[in-house]
Amino acid sequence: MHRYTVEGNNRVKVIGLITAASIVTSLILHIGLSPRIDTLPLPDYILPFVYTVLSIGVIFALFYETYKEYGWRMAPQFVSPIPNLSGEWEGCVSEDGEPLDFDAYLSGEECCQCGDDMVPANLTVSQNFEKIEFDYTPEKNGHNSKSQVAMIRGTYSNRPVVYYLFKNEGDSETGEYYGGARLDLGDDVLRGQYFTGPVGPEDGQAVFERS
Known part of the structure; x- marks a missing residue:
């Protein structure tokens, strides 16, 4: 971490x-x-x-x-409002800038099912008062990535925002590459955008629900 x-x-x-x-x-x-x-x-x-x-x-x-x-x-909110993100998160990630319909994903009969243009993925968060780590694992067509630095803003609001930079292990063709993510937290859901360097999928959207 x-x-x-x-x-x-x-x-x-x-x-x-x-x-x-x-x-x-x-x-x-x-x-x-x-x-x-x-x-x-x-x-x-x-x-x-x-x-x-x-x-x-x-x-x-x-x-x-x-x-x-x-x-x-x-700890009560007035002492330490840091949100507890630790645990397992499941969700979907789009690639190549394709938008995700967050509302459709999180509601209706097909709640939380990834469409054909989405990549199912898991996000494991390890956290204590001082340290944190985001470990991203796609279920197909991708490579694992781990966060390198992170920041949580809006801790005193109802919608904190998580920013983190990550390193993706890549493959023999691309090698390791770096990127960043911005995720809004609300009701046990993380949703937002990510981007990578020129050898990665460049940018996309992601949504995760706490398992």
């Missing part, structure tokens, strides 16, 4: 809240454990270090690692 950016200062806010929680927890532990710590055969100049720097640092690391892997998914 690689790091990704988000709008606003919510990561700074989260670190501030975790720091405050670490200090409070350290003080509570200090009050409860100080009689036992004072009995340890430690030099006097070591005790302040144990009480402050060491205890707060260890507690902060534990809190932050827990939040980074699990807590951010359950």
Whole structure:
């Protein structure tokens, strides 16, 4: 996985809240454990270090690692509005600039069935509070690609937008090539456009539903 950016200062806010929680927890532990710590055969100049720097640092690391892997998914909107994209997504991709009828794909009797001019594809997203990766796998006529950098904008709105640059493994004829995608998120659906370099399919549209 690689790091990704988000709008606003919510990561700074989260670190501030975790720091405050670490200090409070350290003080509570200090009050409860100080009689036992004072009995340890430690030099006097070591005790302040144990009480402050060491205890707060260890507690902060534990809190932050827990939040980074699990807590951010359950955090309320005002604390961390980063959308949880992790998981499996299934959908269709058009090539050579062909437009997709998003509404027809997502509704009606043929919901979520790829037409003759579409390529069925899967998108696997791995994500935590710091890092993310988009792993795109077409079911036919294509090659896998993985994201290199990513950004999520509009995290405080109802329709966040995901931007990412990817590297496609290509084949012996084209070799590796690069491209980018812009996907709107809404109601467990990612939809938008992508483009590639001159050796790829150039541009098209994509729509994915969370599995």
